[in-house]
Amino acid sequence: MAVATLTDGRTIKYIPEVIGEGAEKTVYFTEDRSSVICLYKKPKDDAMLRRKRLDAILGRFNPTIGDKNARYWKELFCWPTGIVEKPGIGIVCPSYPKNFFFTSGVLKGKEKQGLWYFGEKASKLLDPSEKGTWKDFVSGCILLSRAVGRMHRAGLAHSDLSYKNILLDPVINKSAIIIDIDALVVPGIFAPKVLGTKGYIAPEVMETVNFPFDDPHRKLPCIHTDRHALPTLIYQYLLRRHPLEGPKVNSKDPDEDEQMSQGKRALFIENPTDKSNRPNDIKIPFTTLGEHLSSLFLKAFVDGLHDPDKRPTATQWESALLKTWDRIIPCSNTSCPGKSFVLSNVRNIRCPFCGTKPAGPIPILNLYKETRPGQWQPDGELVIHSKTALCLWHIFDNIQPGPDVDKTVQAYCAFKSGQWLLINQKLTSMVSPGGNNVAPDKATALNDGAKIRLSMEPHGRMAEVKLLKV
Structure with missing residues (x-):
């Protein structure tokens, strides 16, 4: 058993058998396997700057300590917990939770990286249960x-x-986690150590x-470049393809073609005005995801593709995804590969994954907020299906879903005896259409x-029912 000494004086025993290795680090399990020791391969290179960066990441920029929602952020970040000084410079990180490893099929034991879900060849290895x-x-x-x-609000870029x-x-916890936190970029303080990964740069x-590193015209990773990588991942997870990888050839030289197709001549494969990079086999266009995501994809991959200032923020993506979530309905086809879809085209409602037409009518709650006494303004909508849950952020216009919001179901919808019902659970001042x-x-x-007045309390919303015929 080997021993690592941390900068705070602690010692940790670790198993001296490499379990992972990248360009910069070798990784070892601690004795109890609850954490890993990551040792840098070139500990003497910029050692003081690296130590300063790590001190900042573990200290003042660390959302997993000192933040009122620290426990919540610990579940979304694999944030380092210590700095190793012997036998070399390195970090201590929590081991990934078990739910982020496949448990069945040929991928059993492997990490749940995105490629296994949206890679054309890799996804074929995925066990159906996963x-x-x-x-x-x-x-x-x-x-x-x-x-x-959360990272960007702190001024950090991944x-x-x-x-x-x-x-x-x-499958298990329906969760996500960001890893490799030790190379975060702090604008004006810590420059990026890497340029990124092919396809996300x-x-x-x-x-x-190819510009010299110190050339003022050279562009390096920052928050704006994260704002390109994030929608690329979202597009891949939801549509199973890359937003820029189409049939257009920009050079006969493969390396130059790749650099141009992802760089100067990058073109969104679903660009509405330039179809020169569009594949012939797009069966599920991005517009089927609904207006909220569609508009952001256009801003990210058309308006902002070559103009970083026009790219949507991570918070805008979260908001659009939450609004899209409220428009998702289950597919009635039990064999449907998607199982559910966004109600986007109300004139021709069909599941984009299997073509099944849902049974109707479909209730929609158009939500309104009171701007002045007796004056109401549209403020969102909720598409209803069996057991649709209404939470505090649906009831009140001043509450947004987030880490510190009570997620208790306040009311839910059900179809009983041929009638759609809104069933109150927790609300003390819901008022029916008749005023009761x-x-x-x-x-x-x-x-x-x-x-229906969902709540008579301040900021309580009103919901107007629309039965959508199918």
Whole structure:
């Protein structure tokens, strides 16, 4: 058993058998396997700067300590917990939770990297029990966007967001975690150590990759480049293809073609005005994800592809994904590969994964907030299916879903005896269309045009029912 000495004086025993190795680090299990020791291969290179960076990452920029939601962020980041000084410079990190490893099939024991889900060849190795549902990946993308947003609000950039540094579990806990935190970029303080991973490097970085490192015109990873990598991952997880990898050839030389196709001449494969890079086999266009995600994909891959300032923020992606979540309905086809889909085209409602037309009518709650006494303004919508849950962020216009929000179900919807019902569980001042109080455990019918006051408390919303004919 080997021993590592930390900068705070602690010693940790570790198993001197390499369990992982990358370009910069070798990785070892601690004696109890609850953590790993990562030792840098070139400990003398920029040792003082690296130590300063690690001190900052483990200290003032660390959301897993001192933050009121520290426990929550620990589940979304594999954040280092200590700095090793002997036998060399390194870090201590928690071992990945067990749910981020496959438990069956030929991939048993491997990490749940994105490539196994959206890689054309790699995904064929995935055991059916490990696939999850399409809605589970929306959930994972919400958490991923929230975590990236937390980093960016602190002024940090990951610099290498890719399928390798994100683990997503769509089956057990339906969760996501960001790894490789030790090389975060702090603008103006700590420069990036890596350029990123092929396929996730922003076009401006690819375009200037051959410039001298100290050339002021060379573009390096930062928050703006994270804002390219994040939607690339979301697009891949939800649509199973890369947003820039189409048939267009920009050079006969393979290496130059790759650099140009991901750099200066990068072109969104679903660009609405330039179809020169569009594959012929796109069966599920990005527009089937609904207006909220569609508009952001256009901003990310058309408006912002070569103009970083126009790229949506991680918080905007989280918001769009949450609004999309509220429009997801289950597919009635039990053999459907997606199991659920976004209600996007109300004129021709069909599951994009299998073509099944749902049974109707479909209730929609159009939500309104009160701007002045008696004056109401549209403020979102919720597509109803059996057991649709209404939480505090649906009831009140001043509450947003997040790490510190009570997730208790306040009311839910059910179809009973040929009638859609909204069943109150926790709300004390829900009012029916007829003006009567709907007590907890009581229900009000979801009839077309009905207006229900979800709460009479300040910021309580009103819901208007629309029965959508299929």
